[in-house]
Amino acid sequence: MHELENFKFINPFANLPEDFFHKQNWTPFDNPKLIHFNKELAELLGFPKDLNAEDLVPYINGNKAFKHSAPLSMAYAGHQFGSWVPQLGDGRGILLGQIQTKEGLMDLHIKGAGKTPYSRFGDGRAVLRSTIREYLCGEAMHHLGIPSSRSLIMIGSDEPVFRETTEFGAMMVRVAKTHIRFGHFEYLMHNKKSELIPILLDHVIESYFPDLKESEDCYTDLFEKIVSSTASLIAKWQAFGFAHGVMNTDNMSVLGETFDFGPFGFLDEYNPSFICNHSDLGGRYAFNNQPSIGLWNCHALAAALKDHIEIERTKDIINSYERFFYDELTAIFRRKLGLTIEQSDDLKLIEAFLSWMQKNKKDYTITFRGFTRDPNSLFEDAEGKAWYEQYQRRLSLEQISPEKRGKMMAQANPKFVLRNYLAQEAIQDAEKSDFTRLIKLLEVLKNPYAENPEFDDFAKAPPEWGKKLEISCSS
Ligand code: AMP
Ligand code: MG
Numbered sequence: 001m002h003e004l005e006n007f008k009f010i011n012p013f014a015n016l017p018e019d020f021f022h023k024q025n026w027t028p029f030d031n032p033k034l035i036h037f038n039k040e041l042a043e044l045l046g047f048p049k050d051l052n053a054e055d056l057v058p059y060i061n062g063n064k065a066f067k068h069s070a071p072l073s074m075a076y077a078g079h080q081f082g083s084w085v086p087q088l089g090d091g092r093g094i095l096l097g098q099i100q101t102k103e104g105l106m107d108l109h110i111k112g113a114g115k116t117p118y119s120r121f122g123d124g125r126a127v128l129r130s131t132i133r134e135y136l137c138g139e140a141m142h143h144l145g146i147p148s149s150r151s152l153i154m155i156g157s158d159e160p161v162f163r164e165t166t167e168f169g170a171m172m173v174r175v176a177k178t179h180i181r182f183g184h185f186e187y188l189m190h191n192k193k194s195e196l197i198p199i200l201l202d203h204v205i206e207s208y209f210p211d212l213k214e215s216e217d218c219y220t221d222l223f224e225k226i227v228s229s230t231a232s233l234i235a236k237w238q239a240f241g242f243a244h245g246v247m248n249t250d251n252m253s254v255l256g257e258t259f260d261f262g263p264f265g266f267l268d269e270y271n272p273s274f275i276c277n278h279s280d281l282g283g284r285y286a287f288n289n290q291p292s293i294g295l296w297n298c299h300a301l302a303a304a305l306k307d308h309i310e311i312e313r314t315k316d317i318i319n320s321y322e323r324f325f326y327d328e329l330t331a332i333f334r335r336k337l338g339l340t341i342e343q344s345d346d347l348k349l350i351e352a353f354l355s356w357m358q359k360n361k362k363d364y365t366i367t368f369r370g371f372t373r374d375p376n377s378l379f380e381d382a383e384g385k386a387w388y389e390q391y392q393r394r395l396s397l398e399q400i401s402p403e404k405r406g407k408m409m410a411q412a413n414p415k416f417v418l419r420n421y422l423a424q425e426a427i428q429d430a431e432k433s434d435f436t437r438l439i440k441l442l443e444v445l446k447n448p449y450a451e452n453p454e455f456d457d458f459a460k461a462p463p464e465w466g467k468k469l470e471i472s473c474s475s
Contacts, residue, residue, distance in 0.1 A: 009097035014070035021072040027114025028062040029157035069097035073116035078183030078250025089118025112171040130475030131170035134261040140418040149176035149259040183250035189304040229256025231324035239332040241267035245277040263471035267364040270357040278470040335412035338405040372409040414448035421466025
């Protein structure tokens with residue numbers, strides 16, 4: 001217990017000027033109950049190996065305090081669906097504290113923690129349904145190899161939370177390298193606190209890119225890192241069929257990690273104009289718009305940083321976004337198709353395959369996985385057969401053995417992704433206090449590339465009801 005109370009928080013962000021946040025405690029639930037604890041992640045973070053998760057609950061619920069934590073809600077702003085919103089901030093989140101790990105600094109952030117000065121009209125809470133979705137997806141993304149926030153612990157309550165219907169409140173702790181968003185810089189710029197921007201830039205460099213300290217133009221160098229990691233993250237989303245749903249600038253991490261999961265969705269049938277967010281009527285955040293929205297967001301960040309970065313270089317960096325994106329995208333798709341050497345028209349080959357998938361309404365994940373096992377059997381129509389012949393010619397340039405190729409492809413084409421209907425089934429049970437399916441799904445998603453035939457049911461395309469799920473922003 002003593003060990004837990006003294007947990008090693010160091011909190012460099014909390015030492016920045018008070019303009020960046022509001023130091024505060026949060027609002028506990030009356031009857032918190034443990035729903036899930038991620039033991040592996042806890043160990044990585046340095047929690048005691050023999051920790052009883054129940055002992056952690058009062059610290060997360062806010063009944064007990066970690067001695068060295070410095071809880072706070074962050075101030076930021078952002079562009080939401082393209083419109084400027086001058087004041088956002090952690091309306092229901094608390095940065096509990098930061099710790100140093102082998103992989104660098106990590107933030108522990110509580111979501112659903114109650115009201116803060118940034119709550120605006122909200123109640124500061126998160127419902128069980130959306131907490132489960134975020135909890136599942138952080139882990140699913142991480143195990144796929146996509147940079148993402150992760151999920152440490154989830155607690156539920158019998159506190160009613162009012163959305164379209166009355167639901168129950170929940171809290172989770174998410175773990176991410178940072179919670180600094182593009183919107184932090186926009187907030188400073190637009191609220192006439194521009195002189196504070198270098199302080200936050202220095203903080204990001206000091207905390208995450210110490211090598212840049214020596215550089216003459218370190219702020220523009222940092223901007224380049226942000227742009228390239230954003231482009232490369234979105235390339236991964238595209239390659240794995242992930243739609244984020246709410247790519248507002250306040251949901252964009254400056255370290256290129258996926259976070260703030262709302263109405264996200266993994267593609268079932270390959271439909272590039274898929275809109276996962278039922279509230280996104282114009283399709284601004286449709287699956288195939290994500291790469292250009294990522295660029296739009298980088299422009300918004302450049303505008304916020306304009307007095308601190310070198311303008312000509314900034315233009316070049318923005319112009320490189322497309323190259324960063326396509327370099328990563330083609331590298332992933334080459335692995336998915338089992339190609340190891342680079343040929344100039346690989347992208348065309350990939351695009352032709354995707355176009356065939358679209359016309360034939362193929363399931364994205366199942367088709368790529370099937371390709372790993374027996375590509376020939378996938379193609380029954382003339383266009384598919386012609387593509388396959390072209391692919392065979394392309395394969396003849398390769399040097400590696402079919403066995404090695406098979407292995408590489410199995411590591412690039414997941415069998416298990418977090419399909420909406422799987423999350424929905426886990427939620428429906430959880431809302432009746434049965435968490436078995438949630439726990440099993442978390443287990444399945446830990447090894448998305450393994451064959452694990454005992455989990456075959458989790459690799460299936462959605463049933464009819466699961467194709468029509470409408471996920472809204474309400475959370
Ligand atoms: P999100 O769409 O979850 O990224 O949230 C956008 C903004 O609304 C952020 O500033 C959130 O903190 C705030 N927000 C979302 N839900 C609530 C809520 N229930 N209570 C207070 N603020 C909220
Ligand atoms: Mg957000």
